[in-house]
Amino acid sequence: MPGPEGTAAATAARRPAAWDLPPVAANLFTTADGTPRLIGSACRACGTLAFPQQQSCPRCCGEDVTAALLPPEGTLWSWTVQRFAPKSPPYAGGEAGFSPFAVGYVALPGGIAVQGRLTGTDAPGGYRIGMAMRLVLEPFLRQDGTTVAGYAFAPAPGDSDQPAGRGQVAGDGPAAGPDDGSVAS
Amino acid sequence: MSPGSLAIVGAGIHPFGRNEGVSGLQMGVAAARAALADAGISWADVQFAVGGSDSAGKPDTMVSRLGLTGLPFTNVINGCATGGASLVTARAAIAAGQHEIGLVVGFDKHPRGAFDPRPEDWGLGAWYGDLGLMVTTQYFGIKIQRYMHDHAITSASLARVAAKAFRNGERNPAAWRRKPLTDEEILASPMVADPLTQYMFCSPSAGAVALVVCRPELAARFPAPPVYVRAVSMRSRRFGSFEVFSPSMPVTRGPSPSQEAAQAAYAEAGIGPGEFDVVQVQDTEAGAELMHLAECGLCEHGAQEELMRTGATELGGAMPVNTDGGCIASGEPIGASGLRQVHETVLQLRGQAGDRQVDGARTGFTHVYGAPGVSACAVLSR
Numbered sequence: 170m171p172g173p174e175g176t177a178a179a180t181a182a183r184r185p186a187a188w189d190l191p192p193v194a195a196n197l198f199t200t201a202d203g204t205p206r207l208i209g210s211a212c213r214a215c216g217t218l219a220f221p222q223q224q225s226c227p228r229c230c231g232e233d234v235t236a237a238l239l240p241p242e243g244t245l246w247s248w249t250v251q252r253f254a255p256k257s258p259p260y261a262g263g264e265a266g267f268s269p270f271a272v273g274y275v276a277l278p279g280g281i282a283v284q285g286r287l288t289g290t291d292a293p294g295g296y297r298i299g300m301a302m303r304l305v306l307e308p309f310l311r312q313d314g315t316t317v318a319g320y321a322f323a324p325a326p327g328d329s330d331q332p333a334g335r336g337q338v339a340g341d342g343p344a345a346g347p348d349d350g351s352v353a354s
Numbered sequence: 355m356s357p358g359s360l361a362i363v364g365a366g367i368h369p370f371g372r373n374e375g376v377s378g379l380q381m382g383v384a385a386a387r388a389a390l391a392d393a394g395i396s397w398a399d400v401q402f403a404v405g406g407s408d409s410a411g412k413p414d415t416m417v418s419r420l421g422l423t424g425l426p427f428t429n430v431i432n433g434c435a436t437g438g439a440s441l442v443t444a445r446a447a448i449a450a451g452q453h454e455i456g457l458v459v460g461f462d463k464h465p466r467g468a469f470d471p472r473p474e475d476w477g478l479g480a481w482y483g484d485l486g487l488m489v490t491t492q493y494f495g496i497k498i499q500r501y502m503h504d505h506a507i508t509s510a511s512l513a514r515v516a517a518k519a520f521r522n523g524e525r526n527p528a529a530w531r532r533k534p535l536t537d538e539e540i541l542a543s544p545m546v547a548d549p550l551t552q553y554m555f556c557s558p559s560a561g562a563v564a565l566v567v568c569r570p571e572l573a574a575r576f577p578a579p580p581v582y583v584r585a586v587s588m589r590s591r592r593f594g595s596f597e598v599f600s601p602s603m604p605v606t607r608g609p610s611p612s613q614e615a616a617q618a619a620y621a622e623a624g625i626g627p628g629e630f631d632v633v634q635v636q637d638t639e640a641g642a643e644l645m646h647l648a649e650c651g652l653c654e655h656g657a658q659e660e661l662m663r664t665g666a667t668e669l670g671g672a673m674p675v676n677t678d679g680g681c682i683a684s685g686e687p688i689g690a691s692g693l694r695q696v697h698e699t700v701l702q703l704r705g706q707a708g709d710r711q712v713d714g715a716r717t718g719f720t721h722v723y724g725a726p727g728v729s730a731c732a733v734l735s736r
Contacts, residue, residue, distance in 0.1 A: 194481035209602070220602035221479065228593045228604070246605070247503070249495030250548045251486060256470035259483025272492050276605045283602045286485060294548060298503045309485065319485050 187306040190318040197221055198306065198320050204241060205306045207283060207320060211237035218281040240278045241304040242325055248273030250293045263312030269293045275302045275322045289323025301325035358623075358735070359449040360583040363576035364393025364566025365700045370684040371530040373463065373560040378410025378687070381562035382461030383419045389457065389564035394577045400566075401453040403427040404443045406436035406460040408688035410560075413459060434636065435588070436460060437563070437692020438722040438730020442588045444567050454569045461562035462687030469558060476599050476726060490638075490725065491555065493598035495547030498641030502549065505656035507644060509549055513537035514662040515640035516554045516682055522669060523683025525709040526698075530559055531683045554640040559685025563693035565700070581700045584733040585622035589615040591727030598725045611729035612636075612721060616650035619719075623733035627652045630733075631715035632702045633673055634695035636723040637680040647675065650721050650731070674712050677702060692722035696732060703736050 188200045198207050210219050212226035213233040220239060225232045254260065254267035271287035273296065287296055288307055302322040309319040366388025368381035382405065390397060397420045405413025405427060414427040432439040437460045444458045469490055473483040482488055501507060517537050523529035535553055543552040566576075573580035591597050594608020620626035633652060637643035644658040652673065653661055661667055667675035678684065678698040681691055699718035701707040718734045 193484055194479050197479075197481060217604070218602075247496045247500035248548075249492055249499055249550075250545070251489060251492055252545050252547065253468070255483075255486045255489045256467065259470065259473055259480070259488045260486045261484035262486055270486065272487060273496060274603070280605050281602050282605050284487060284600060286487075298500065311484070317484075319481075 185306065187308045187318045190308055190316055193309060193317045193319045205304045205320065206238040206241055207304060209237050209239045210234045218279050220281060220283050239281065239283065243275045243277035243302055245296055245298055245300045245302050246274040246276045246282045247298055248287055248296045257312065261311045271296055286319065286321040288321040301327055358570055358582035358584040360445045361568050361570045361573035361580045362565050362583065362700050363568055363573055363578060363580050364389040365697050366392055366564045367528045367697050368562040369528045370559055370561030370687065378407060378461045378463035378560060379416055381560060382413065382459050383416050385461065385562035385564040386416065386420060386457060386459050389566050392578055393566035395566065397421045398423055399455060400425060400457045401455050402447055403457040403459065404430055404440045406430040406440045406689040407462050408436060410461055410463040410689065432724060432728050433726065434686065434688050434691060434724030435722045435728040435730050436689045436724065439588055440693065441696060441732060442586045442730060445583060445586050448567065448569055454572060456567050457564060458567055458693065459564040460690040460693040462689040463560035464558035464687065478599060478601065482601060488599065490598055491547040494639045494642060495550050497596060498645065499549055501641065501645055507659055509541060510537065511644060511659050511662040512549065512554050512640040513540040515637065515643050516540045518668055519637065519676060519679045519682035522677055522710055523679025526678045529679040529683045530685045550639050550641060556638055556681035556686045559687055561684065561687040561690045563690050563697045565693060565696060579704050579736065581703045581734050581736060584735055585619040586732045587615045587618035587622065588730040589618065595727055597727035610649050611727050612646055612649040612723055615729040615731045616721060619731040619733050625717060625733060630673065630717050630719045632677055632699060632712045632718045633675045634698060635675060635721040637676055637682050638686065640682065643676065643680065646721055646723060669710055669712065677707065677710050677712060692730060695720040695722060699734050703734060
């Protein structure tokens with residue numbers, strides 16, 4: 170699922186299907202202004218941003234906070250690859266058909282870094298600290314058969330420098346959990 | 355050095371491992387009995403107890419096995435820092451003059467595979483777990499990936515940490531993973547959370563540790579050489595610390611709870627980095643050991659590469675670290691790990707650590723770290 174690209178007109182013409190899926194949770198993101206945006210909160214006293222929206226400020230603990238749409242583009246702070254299927258619950262995706270996926274933090278203007286899945290590369294290890302990233306919505310298949318929209322970050326169109334990461338060492342097949350195939354004792 | 359406000363006069367451990375067929379509570383009782391025997395006292399002599407377990411039941415229920423003496427028994431639960439928090443709690447009771455002799459116990463038992471915490475228990479929406487973000491191994495991979503980028507640490511150093519853990523574990527009868535592995539085998543094991551491979555991670559396991567503690571003035575009454583707790587400290591996270599289960603965080607970094615807990619312990623004890631004969635730090639995975647050494651001020655950020663290359667943290671090195679094999683060789687029973695570090699330090703300072711003894715060890719430091727950003731440290735001496 171490619172992320173939205175190009176001009177607003179082109180985006181409208183190629184409105185990604187994920188935008189019309191029910192969101193994985195309410196009040197997490199919006200496409201109301203024609204591009205996906207995360208919904209965070211901003212402290213009116215000290216300006217600190219938080220995601221998801223919360224009722225008090227994580228920095229000054231003030232309770233005068235307001236909803237704020239976070240900037241949709243930033244740079245990759247760090248990342249890893251989830252090589253094994255997380256346990257369900259809490260993971261809604263299940264073990265069947267699991268493919269490793271990347272996870273990271275993207276530093277956005279305004280001093281906040283947001284955690285999310287990473288997408289938009291050929292291999293889950295194809296990321297680099299500092300690369301330009303942008304928010305996208307993508308379909309997420311739950312093991313109950315329903316599909317919802319989740320958010321993720323994909324390399325921004327301007328960032329063509331995408332060296333293969335060392336994450337490909339283990340391949341993209343089913344990966345062992347940290348406790349499978351124990352060290353013999 | 356301050357005289358200290360707590361003495362450890364008994365130590366017991368139930369070996370760590372999968373321990374099929376034995377409940378966490380049974381392990382806790384076994385460790386408690388071992389600690390009591392080591393101290394030469396009976397359960398009836400114990401005036402108060404502090405117990406920790408995350409997933410294996412309520413510690414105070416062990417009174418039905420040890421004896422219904424009516425003593426106050428406080429349960430502690432602070433993630434992987436539970437053992438450290440238990441020691442802090444016991445020290446407070448004795449320093450306040452409430453009691454003179456107590457038992458500190460920690461045990462746990464976890465299912466195979468990675469932990470599966472529920473987002474709701476951590477103040478997070480179900481969506482966080484739905485999308486596959488509620489996984490501790492991701493945090494460790496992300497944190498060390500950035501650290502390696504910032505401080506020029508290599509995967510070779512990560513492998514050396516894990517190889518050291520298995521070598522030390524081979525010398526520890528209470529450890530779980532006791533087969534040495536080469537750096538190459540560790541690097542070639544399946545990738546779990548890039549750049550961390552399977553054998554760089556600890557695994558959830560089972561085990562128990564207990565300590566008999568008393569007012570320092572009473573220590574001479576007990577048969578074993580006393581070990582004094584010169585300082586204990588505990589800190590939770592501040593704004594700007596990068597912690598597990600964080601959907602967002604500030605870009606500007608602040609001090610970590612490990613950094614602040616360590617500094618508080620050094621200030622209380624009057625001794626600090628460079629003065630410890632033996633060191634135990636939380637090694638949830640190989641990168642955590644390297645990062646925690648620096649966060650605790652035991653080396654400069656980036657100096658770990660040289661420390662690992664020269665073997666400085668090995669048994670026989672200038673600063674032996676995780677001499678019992680740490681979490682990597684012992685596994686992680688959440689309620690027991692912090693006390694395992696203290697147990698190992700007690701053995702080292704008594705000169706009872708067998709094949710892994712650090713010659714003439716007189717001072718030790720322990721550091722435990724847990725979700726969602728809790729650290730507890732202790733300074734111990736003969």
